[in-house]
Amino acid sequence: MSSYFSDFASLFEQFDVASAFWVNIQLTFFAAIGSMLLGTVLALMRVSPITSMRWLGAAYVNIIRNTPLTIILVFLVLGVWSQLQLNLSPDFNKNFFRYAVVGLAIYHAAFVCEAIRSGVNTVPVGQAEAARAIGLGFLPAARLIIFPQALRGAITPLGNTLIALTKNTTVAAAASVTEISALMKSMIEFRPDVIIAVFLTVAIGFVLIVVPVGLLTTWASRKFAVVR
Amino acid sequence: MSSKAQNVLFDVQGPRGRMLTLIFNIVGVLLVAAIAWYVLAQLGERGQLESSKWTQLFTARSWNNFFIPGIIATLRAAGVAVVLSVIFGLIFGLGRLSQVAVIRGISTVVVEFFRAVPVLVMMIFFYLGLGRTGLVQPTETPFWAVVLALMFYNGSVIAELIRSGVHGLPRGQREAGLVVGLTESQTLRSILLPQALTAMLPSLVSQFVVILKDTALGYIITYPELLASGRRLGSGDGNILQTLLMAAVIFVVINFALTSLAQWLSGFLSYRTSGKTKTPDAPAPAAPTPAK
Numbered sequence: 001m002s003s004y005f006s007d008f009a010s011l012f013e014q015f016d017v018a019s020a021f022w023v024n025i026q027l028t029f030f031a032a033i034g035s036m037l038l039g040t041v042l043a044l045m046r047v048s049p050i051t052s053m054r055w056l057g058a059a060y061v062n063i064i065r066n067t068p069l070t071i072i073l074v075f076l077v078l079g080v081w082s083q084l085q086l087n088l089s090p091d092f093n094k095n096f097f098r099y100a101v102v103g104l105a106i107y108h109a110a111f112v113c114e115a116i117r118s119g120v121n122t123v124p125v126g127q128a129e130a131a132r133a134i135g136l137g138f139l140p141a142a143r144l145i146i147f148p149q150a151l152r153g154a155i156t157p158l159g160n161t162l163i164a165l166t167k168n169t170t171v172a173a174a175a176s177v178t179e180i181s182a183l184m185k186s187m188i189e190f191r192p193d194v195i196i197a198v199f200l201t202v203a204i205g206f207v208l209i210v211v212p213v214g215l216l217t218t219w220a221s222r223k224f225a226v227v228r
Numbered sequence: 229m230s231s232k233a234q235n236v237l238f239d240v241q242g243p244r245g246r247m248l249t250l251i252f253n254i255v256g257v258l259l260v261a262a263i264a265w266y267v268l269a270q271l272g273e274r275g276q277l278e279s280s281k282w283t284q285l286f287t288a289r290s291w292n293n294f295f296i297p298g299i300i301a302t303l304r305a306a307g308v309a310v311v312l313s314v315i316f317g318l319i320f321g322l323g324r325l326s327q328v329a330v331i332r333g334i335s336t337v338v339v340e341f342f343r344a345v346p347v348l349v350m351m352i353f354f355y356l357g358l359g360r361t362g363l364v365q366p367t368e369t370p371f372w373a374v375v376l377a378l379m380f381y382n383g384s385v386i387a388e389l390i391r392s393g394v395h396g397l398p399r400g401q402r403e404a405g406l407v408v409g410l411t412e413s414q415t416l417r418s419i420l421l422p423q424a425l426t427a428m429l430p431s432l433v434s435q436f437v438v439i440l441k442d443t444a445l446g447y448i449i450t451y452p453e454l455l456a457s458g459r460r461l462g463s464g465d466g467n468i469l470q471t472l473l474m475a476a477v478i479f480v481v482i483n484f485a486l487t488s489l490a491q492w493l494s495g496f497l498s499y500r501t502s503g504k505t506k507t508p509d510a511p512a513p514a515a516p517t518p519a520k
Contacts, residue, residue: 048238049238049241049245049249050249050252050253050256051249051253052252052253052256052257052260053252053256056256056260062484062487063480065483065487066437066441066479066480066483066484066487067441067476067479067480067483068441068442068443068444068445068455068476068479069441069444070444070445070447070448070455071444071455071472071475071476071479072476074447074455074459074472075469075472075473075476078459078462078463078468078472079468079469079472079473080469082468083274083276083468083469084270084271084274084276084469085274128238132238132239138238167344167345167346167347168346170346170348170349171348171445171448173348173448174447174448180349181346181348181349181352184349184352184353185352185356188352188353188356188357189356192356192360195353195356195357195360196357199349199353199357202349203341203344203345203349203350206344206345206346206349207340207341207344207345210344211340211344
């Protein structure tokens with residue numbers, strides 16, 4: 001039994017688990033920013049008075065939400081990168097990393113948009129009517145009155161999207177990024193006898209990342225809830 | 229749903245508003261057309277618009293040898309995973325509602341653990357682990373790895389759906405059951421659970437969409453599903469961009485049908501249960517973890 005653990009511990013000298021997890025955290029960070037920006041614009045389009053914008057936003061959400069993330073990433077790397085020769089960075093590894101961030105942002109923007117839209121639904125109609133009554137147009141009303149309240153009402157679904165994004169960064173393996181799931185695969189292939197311990201290490205690593213985000217979301221959604 | 233969101237932000241438009249909307253509509257259409265033109269021009273420059281690359285998508289050879297076997301493999305894995313995760317979800321969902329604290333505790337740990345672990349990590353684990361056990365044929369290992377990983381993850385999500393479905397029923401339902409002399413577990417089985425299951429059916433169908441989408445992860449562990457067969461076809465014939473696009477379109481069509489079914493169900497079933505059938509406005513890309 002003790003040799004099992006020393007075998008397992010020796011794996012950590014050859015494989016850098018911490019820096020692989022760090023890649024996942026970086027992917028999460030950049031993709032979260034990207035999907036938040038794109039998702040907010042999409043949400044604005046979907047609630048705007050302009051028919052073509054609403055239609056475009058709805059089409060984006062419905063198509064992307066029903067496409068597997070794996071296809072988006074494989075399409076970006078095998079289709080866009082290798083067929084169209086579109087380089088996002090001269091550095092080989094950085095190029096794949098950026099493609100993974102773009103793919104993750106494109107995919108999760110659809111969910112961010114829906115989260116914000118559900119937040120908009122929590123804002124009472126009277127708020128928008130009051131905004132119009134004091135003479136604000138669509139964009140000022142959205143920026144000053146509706147979105148600040150909608151974002152606070154959308155904290156829970158946004159937090160859920162962030163958790164899903166964190167877990168989905170493992171799919172970046174399909175875009176040739178060496179993150180934790182790819183590292184886990186080579187660790188198990190190198191030492192198949194300690195497979196259970198390797199799996200539990202990675203799994204518990206994710207539990208340790210995901211559970212605090214969940215608790216933080218719950219805390220934030222209570223703390224920033226709009227009292228009505 | 230969307231009409232309500234729209235009414236929040238703007239009024240019925242007057243002549244000036246309608247004029248502005250028209251102008252912006254034209255600008256929007258022109259913008260989309262410009263982007264489409266640019267993309268097409270770029271594609272054309274790199275020889276991606278050659279008709280042979282696109283017509284090949286619609287030949288009998290592509291469908292008989294690649295797309296249809298791919299669709300069947302995807303649907304097979306998704307179908308088995310759906311059945312197994314519903315069973316898993318029922319067992320652990322009822323476990324979380326159990327009167328016995330130990331069963332409740334174990335079910336909670338199992339459900340919370342499998343919801344936090346990425347599906348792909350589980351898939352790789354089963355893919356490399358099942359081969360060592362010798363329980364399944366080597367050729368069937370990728371299939372069972374996909375199915376088991378999907379079962380553990382989505383089963384846990386369904387367990388949560390069942391629990392929240394039962395908790396979402398009006399309190400009077402349980403009280404009425406107890407008042408007419410049913411025991412706690414009889415009330416759960418014959419009063420609460422049937423209504424909770426009806427109420428959660430739309431969310432359940434939405435979860436099936438997640439299962440179907442996640443079968444595409446099987447591509448990474450060499451399961452020959454739709455994405456993998458699209459890639460094989462494309463790399464053989466040099467039109468990978470087109471074949472991957474086709475695979476995506478097939479996925480979107482199937483999932484869109486399932487999503488529409490979920491929306492229709494939530495309206496249809498609302499008369500048959502005292503629970504809420506409405507799916508949340510923003511179904512998260514995967515399970516909402518902390519719904520406390």
